[in-house]
Amino acid sequence: GQQLNQSPQSMFIQEGEDVSMNCTSSSIFNTWLWYKQDPGEGPVLLIALYKAGELTSNGRLTAQFGITRKDSFLNISASIPSDVGIYFCAGRRETSGSRLTFGEGTQLTVNP
Amino acid sequence: NAGVTQTPKFRILKIGQSMTLQCTQDMNHNYMYWYRQDPGMGLKLIYYSVGAGITDKGEVPNGYNVSRSTTEDFPLRLELAAPSQTSVYFCASRLGGAANEKLFFGSGTQLSVL
Numbered sequence A: 001g002q003q004l005n006q007s008p009q010s011m012f013i014q015e016g017e018d019v020s021m022n023c024t025s026s027s028i029f030n031t032w033l034w035y036k037q038d039p040g041e042g043p044v045l046l047i048a049l050y051k052a053g054e055l056t057s058n059g060r061l062t063a064q065f066g067i068t069r070k071d072s073f074l075n076i077s078a079s080i081p082s083d084v085g086i087y088f089c090a091g092r093r094e095t096s097g098s099r100l101t102f103g104e105g106t107q108l109t110v111n112p
Numbered sequence B: 001n002a003g004v005t006q007t008p009k010f011r012i013l014k015i016g017q018s019m020t021l022q023c024t025q026d027m028n029h030n031y032m033y034w035y036r037q038d039p040g041m042g043l044k045l046i047y048y049s050v051g052a053g054i055t056d057k058g059e060v061p062n063g064y065n066v067s068r069s070t071t072e073d074f075p076l077r078l079e080l081a082a083p084s085q086t087s088v089y090f091c092a093s094r095l096g097g098a099a100n101e102k103l104f105f106g107s108g109t110q111l112s113v114l
Helices: none
Strands: A005-007 A010-014 A019-024 A029-037 A044-049 A055-058 A061-065 A071-076 A085-093 A106-111 B004-007 B010-013 B019-025 B031-037 B043-051 B054-057 B064-066 B076-078 B087-094 B109-113
Touching: A010 A019, A019 A085, A029 A061, A029 A071, A044 A055, A044 A061, A044 A071, A071 A085, B004 B087, B019 B031, B019 B087, B019 B109, B043 B064
Parallel strands: A010 A106, B010 B109
Antiparallel strands: A005 A019, A019 A071, A029 A044, A029 A085, A055 A061, A061 A071, A085 A106, B004 B019, B019 B076, B031 B043, B031 B087, B043 B054, B064 B076, B087 B109
């Protein structure tokens, strides 16, 4: 079953606002990844995190690997209309080999 | 490089029909995956492969089969299509190795079983 709880499920914001979303689990993860999916396309990797406490940026995006290894956060600053899409967290557990578990996604809508 | 190529883009099947979803990658990646995405849901792993000749079940393998005879190709077979298999299917690949988790996805196959 689903082992990653991603929230919020959806967000409606104004252009220029900052956005935060997160993923939590009862299991420990070795790797956290954040993906973005545009309509009709496959997900594209935004940020990969490999160490507890790690904070990594990619332009206006910043993600953190929680120190408990059970959660991760994604922040988007100064949102723009092209940020619209579905954002997924994904993680790999110690015991899951080469398999990733995906969260259910956060649907982001940015109003100009 | 074309990346990960999936065909067809769309397909409608009748209950009980069979079909193969094709996936090929030209990046010489060892790992390949098949996911399904239901509306409003995340990606569920169907099958995966860590190299040619090796396949393994994911979370939701029932009703599907795969093969990996070459590094490049990883077809997904539906033998007896059922309405519960209506979904968007994504193939993905990655190189593998430490700190190399970047999954490259195809653009998806939208399948409807009526």
